[in-house]
Amino acid sequence: MRRSVSFALASVLASSMLVAGASTAQAAAFPVNPGPVVDGRPITGSGQNLPPIDESTYNVGPYMAPQVEAYYTGKAIQQDRADVALAAWRWVRDWVRANCGSTPEAVRACRATVVFDVDETLLNSYTYSVAQDPQFTFNPTTWNEYVAACDYAGIPQTRDLYNRFIKLGVYVALVSAGSKDNKPFMVKCLREHRIAGWDRYIMRGEASDDLSDAEWKALKRKGLVQKGHRIVASVGDQVSDMSYGHLLHGFLMPNTMYYLH
Numbered sequence: 170m171r172r173s174v175s176f177a178l179a180s181v182l183a184s185s186m187l188v189a190g191a192s193t194a195q196a197a198a199f200p201v202n203p204g205p206v207v208d209g210r211p212i213t214g215s216g217q218n219l220p221p222i223d224e225s226t227y228n229v230g231p232y233m234a235p236q237v238e239a240y241y242t243g244k245a246i247q248q249d250r251a252d253v254a255l256a257a258w259r260w261v262r263d264w265v266r267a268n269c270g271s272t273p274e275a276v277r278a279c280r281a282t283v284v285f286d287v288d289e290t291l292l293n294s295y296t297y298s299v300a301q302d303p304q305f306t307f308n309p310t311t312w313n314e315y316v317a318a319c320d321y322a323g324i325p326q327t328r329d330l331y332n333r334f335i336k337l338g339v340y341v342a343l344v345s346a347g348s349k350d351n352k353p354f355m356v357k358c359l360r361e362h363r364i365a366g367w368d369r370y371i372m373r374g375e376a377s378d379d380l381s382d383a384e385w386k387a388l389k390r391k392g393l394v395q396k397g398h399r400i401v402a403s404v405g406d407q408v409s410d411m412s413y414g415h416l417l418h419g420f421l422m423p424n425t426m427y428y429l430h
């Protein structure tokens with residue numbers, strides 16, 4: 170993950186989105202259309218995500234801290250996560266029944282695969298962002314300390330979704346733009362949060378530095394498809410977790426803290 174520490178413009182633009190969203194907040198997962206990079210690939214989400222600004226990467230910054238805190242400490246985010254997780258479960262279950270069969274062996278044999286992102290999808294780093302000074306900014310040093318200490322909170326809705334997929338028999342691939350250097354810490358931390366049994370866990374190394382996260386993740390999904398995987402769904406918290414194809418359906422968990430292209 171290469172989050173920018175620059176946030177001033179983002180804060181101003183994001184504030185208008187969040188304030189507008191507050192009066193229309195609803196607990197339901199619905200179709201999301203973030204633009205041409207996902208043409209032809211449906212995304213279901215809560216709408217509680219930051220908008221893309223050009224092709225930048227940003228953290229929302231301290232200006233919006235009260236609104237972000239209210240969302241993360243209130244009931245709305247729990248309901249939004251539950252709604253998106255339920256939509257993902259139903260979509261994958263129904264696809265698998267129609268295309269693979271009903272036993273885990275049959276599902277495995279047809280190579281049905283779900284891709285999960287990690288940060289803000291399986292693990293929640295709200296306590297990191299809120300503790301920074303200024304709040305909701307990013308600092309690589311404090312970030313690495315946070316990861317090494319496994320100070321993440323869990324996200325029960327996606328943990329349960331993940332474990333239901335494992336039982337269903339689908340292949341699970343974790344595709345994360347987090348640094349490969351942190352992989353031992355992440356593996357240990359995911360296990361502490363009762364997330365285990367994945368088939369692949371792909372993280373970013375130095376060699377892929379000139380690609381955006383969206384391009385890099387699409388390339389990794391393409392690699393899985395070329396190995397015979399059928400990527401039924403990609404579950405993430407960024408549109409860049411589900412851009413540029415090589416998946417049937419994206420499921421977008423809420424993240425109002427930062428945007429990654």
Ligand SMILES: [Mg+2]
Pocket residue numbers: 286287288289290405406407
């Ligand atoms: Mg993420």
